[in-house]
Amino acid sequence: MELSSILSPEAVKVIASASSKKRLFQDIADVAQSAYGLDAQTTIEALLERESLGPTGVGHGVALPHARVPSLDKVVGVFIFLEKPLDFGAVDRQPVDIAFALFAPEEAGVEHLKALALVSRTLRESTFCTKLRSNPDAATLYTILTEGESVQAA
DSSP states (O other): OOGGGTEEEEEEEEESOOSSHHHHHHHHHHHHHHHHOOOHHHHHHHHHHHHTTSOOEEETTEEOOEEEOTTOSSOEEEEEEEEEEEOOOOTTOOOEEEEEEEEEOTTOOHHHHHHHHHHHHHHHOHHHHHHHHTOOOHHHHHHHHHHHHHHHHO
């Protein structure tokens, strides 16, 4: 599995700021709706329901919100870069400026976990995140997110 198989260029956005975690989820849902046709309200509810089980802020300014959403036939992702970091309730109490949301079909099993592991591994690399933070342009961010695949495979 590669990031390019779950992330479309239209699903990468730079947002100036979000006033709250719920507002960020609204922004993510809006992007998911325009990029993949997901119902925004259903998407927000799924994200909030998952978040109620425990925060998805994994530390070092990164959040990996994820949820199962009806009407999907494959795992898809939304990448948001926040120019102004947001208090997300992350495990290390650091504000979040990188959010990579994953949405999976309700019956998805191992594919959802593989995608989550891939995104987590990718965004655990501090030099990779530094590169993302240094290029706050949606097209450039998409290229950075997907170009590493051929480099890593080499």
